Amino acid sequence: MRRILLAAALCLAALPAASEEVVLGLSSDTVSINTNFDGSEILVFGAIKRDAPFPAEPPMHVIVTVSGPSEPVTVRRKEKKFGIWVNTDAVEIDSAPSFYAVSTSTLLGFALSDTEDVRHRVSIPRAIRSVGAPANIVNSETFTQALIRIKSRSNLYQLNEGTVSVDEQTLFRTSIALPAALTEGDYKTRIFLTRGGAVVSQYETSIYVRKVGMERWLFTLSREQSFLYGLLSLAIAIFAGWGASAVFSLLRR
Amino acid sequence: MQIYLPIAEVSVNAFLLLGLGGIVGILSGMFGVGGGFLMTPLLFFIGIPPAVAVATEANQIVASSFSGVLAHFKRKTVDLRMGTVLLVGGLVGAALGVMVFNYLKAQGQVDLLVKLCYVVFLGVIGGLMFLESLNAIRNVKKGKAPKRKKHNWIHGLPLKMRFRVSGLYISVIPPLIVGVLVGVLAAIMGVGGGFIMVPAMIYLLGMPTKVVVGTSLFQIIFVTAFTTMLHATTNFTVDIVLAVLLLVGGVIGAQIGTRIGVKMKAEQLRILLAMMVLIVCGKLALELLLQPSELYSIAAEGH
Numbered sequence: 001m002r003r004i005l006l007a008a009a010l011c012l013a014a015l016p017a018a019s020e021e022v023v024l025g026l027s028s029d030t031v032s033i034n035t036n037f038d039g040s041e042i043l044v045f046g047a048i049k050r051d052a053p054f055p056a057e058p059p060m061h062v063i064v065t066v067s068g069p070s071e072p073v074t075v076r077r078k079e080k081k082f083g084i085w086v087n088t089d090a091v092e093i094d095s096a097p098s099f100y101a102v103s104t105s106t107l108l109g110f111a112l113s114d115t116e117d118v119r120h121r122v123s124i125p126r127a128i129r130s131v132g133a134p135a136n137i138v139n140s141e142t143f144t145q146a147l148i149r150i151k152s153r154s155n156l157y158q159l160n161e162g163t164v165s166v167d168e169q170t171l172f173r174t175s176i177a178l179p180a181a182l183t184e185g186d187y188k189t190r191i192f193l194t195r196g197g198a199v200v201s202q203y204e205t206s207i208y209v210r211k212v213g214m215e216r217w218l219f220t221l222s223r224e225q226s227f228l229y230g231l232l233s234l235a236i237a238i239f240a241g242w243g244a245s246a247v248f249s250l251l252r253r
Numbered sequence: 254m255q256i257y258l259p260i261a262e263v264s265v266n267a268f269l270l271l272g273l274g275g276i277v278g279i280l281s282g283m284f285g286v287g288g289g290f291l292m293t294p295l296l297f298f299i300g301i302p303p304a305v306a307v308a309t310e311a312n313q314i315v316a317s318s319f320s321g322v323l324a325h326f327k328r329k330t331v332d333l334r335m336g337t338v339l340l341v342g343g344l345v346g347a348a349l350g351v352m353v354f355n356y357l358k359a360q361g362q363v364d365l366l367v368k369l370c371y372v373v374f375l376g377v378i379g380g381l382m383f384l385e386s387l388n389a390i391r392n393v394k395k396g397k398a399p400k401r402k403k404h405n406w407i408h409g410l411p412l413k414m415r416f417r418v419s420g421l422y423i424s425v426i427p428p429l430i431v432g433v434l435v436g437v438l439a440a441i442m443g444v445g446g447g448f449i450m451v452p453a454m455i456y457l458l459g460m461p462t463k464v465v466v467g468t469s470l471f472q473i474i475f476v477t478a479f480t481t482m483l484h485a486t487t488n489f490t491v492d493i494v495l496a497v498l499l500l501v502g503g504v505i506g507a508q509i510g511t512r513i514g515v516k517m518k519a520e521q522l523r524i525l526l527a528m529m530v531l532i533v534c535g536k537l538a539l540e541l542l543l544q545p546s547e548l549y550s551i552a553a554e555g556h
Contacts, residue, residue: 033257034257035256035257035494036254036255036256036257037255037257037264038255038257038264039264073551073552074551074552075549075550075551075552076549076550076552077548077549078545078548078549078550079548080544083542084365084541084542085540085541085542085543085544085545086365086541087365087550143549146547146548146549146551147549147551149547149549150547150549150550150551151551154300180255180257180263180264181262181263181264181300182262183262184262211259214259215257215259216259218259218260218493218494219259219260222259222260222485222489222491222493223489226485226486226489227482227485227486229485229491229493230481230482230484230485230486230491231482232493233312233481233485233491233493233496234312234315234478234481234482236316236493236496236497236500237312237313237315237316237319237478237481237496237500238315238316238319240316240320240497240500240501240504241315241316241317241318241319241320241321241323241500241504241507242319242320242323243504244320244504244505244507244508245319245320245323245324245504245508248324248508249327
């Protein structure tokens with residue numbers, strides 16, 4: 001009987017925590033790619049709305065993830081054969097985000113338990129989906145690790161631990177740097193509130209990354225009027241070739 | 254100044270591209286090579302996706318070759334007749350080459366074959382040319398008259414045609430075969446083929462070096478224009494902004510290159526081209542032999 005009462009009391013105690021909710025703001029929900037686009041920075045900020053006073057323990061943590069459109073990729077490995085380096089093994093990864101950033105208010109492993117990570121696919125290796133490697137490849141994780149390593153080098157995958165600042169257990173903010181090599185699409189943005197490694201609240205929104213102006217026009221033309229686009233490229237080439245020749249013969253005179 | 258490329262979807266430094274275009278343009282005007290075999294690896298290096306680099310490079314070569322060929326037309330160093338014969342062979346060869354390429358792709362390991370092809374061809378061509386031009390330069394220094402072209406079995410073939418600008422009266426069969434072979438190789442290796450065409454014209458057909466450059470440029474225009482259209486309509490990988498940046502530098506470079514080329518002796522031109530070919534060959538060979546710092550590489554699906 002006492003045990004049941006204790007369990008009920010625990011449930012009641014947990015209730016206020018479950019009613020914590022994220023109210024979010026973004027510095028902008030669209031990123032326009034124009035001709036002089038050179039990367040961008042997005043400010044993610046928000047507050048936590050509560051129905052009841054928050055419990056002091058366990059402490060609350062905030063995790064922010066931004067992920068670009070996913071696509072399948074092939075990772076190849078080189079090996080030395082007959083004295084030269086050739087691509088031998090290849091692993092197809094079913095879906096890898098073109099961009100992925102995780103920002104946390106503390107160490108990621110501290111803020112999120114492993115089971116919750118599996119459920120919500122938060123950490124970088126979990127955000128990549130690889131169903132299965134061919135049977136002849138022994139350790140396929142090294143291929144996923146290589147993908148993360150290469151993408152991290154060009155800032156396309158980021159793990160920013162401790163970059164989310166939380167004030168008074170209520171206000172939080174962080175900024176995420178988007179690199180210059182950004183592809184178009186909807187960038188899914190998620191905010192997790194965690195306590196003791198468990199997700200207590202979750203919020204989801206999108207940042208729209210779009211080409212604008214001349215970039216938009218050329219991109220559309222190349223897809224929809226590809227023949228015309230090809231002719232346009234050739235015309236520019238021929239005209240430029242003729243122009244340089246004409247200018248140089250004028251200079252000689 | 255950073256510029257975002259709409260098709261490649263990366264941001265690059267505009268001045269860097271102008272400079273690269275200029276350097277490759279100079280080489281193009283001097284030697285009659287398109288420069289694709291130099292430019293494409295450079296574009297990979299600055300982070301342009303390979304498919305976009307190859308397609309856009311073709312478009313840039315159209316511009317620099319056109320600029321170069323106009324300068325050569327003024328000097329009357331273009332053999333239109335020979336160029337047309339080579340072009341006919343080249344287009345047939347390119348079609349064959351695409352078939353061979355697709356067959357090899359189905360077998361796997363096409364990348365390796367392309368690289369080996371490069372190393373072997375560049376090595377052999379560059380080496381032979383280097384030795385020959387070195388001998389020619391020595392002979393000139395000693396005061397020996399350069400040997401006139403030999404009369405060999407090539408001159409016994411039927412279907413003879415007079416190539417006035419080149420000063421040749423030979424059968425159309427050898428130029429056609431040269432055109433086909435270069436076309437096949439160009440399609441497999443993904444370049445205009447100038448660096449194979451130029452030595453072939455000099456050594457196999459016996460054309461004078463000065464005429465070779467203009468004639469090579471003339472036929473490269475058509476081959477690369479064809480490639481550009483093919484890439485633009487099937488793969489959508491021609492980046493017009495990247496092309497404009499490269500070709501502005503390229504056309505200016507080509508004009509300068511042509512003027513440098515005119516001032517130089519034929520042997521000097523040949524030995525410089527040979528050295529350039531050998532350097533590229535050496536770089537590719539090292540890539541195959543040395544352990545790369547990153548053993549893994551990423552490719553998007555379908556490229």
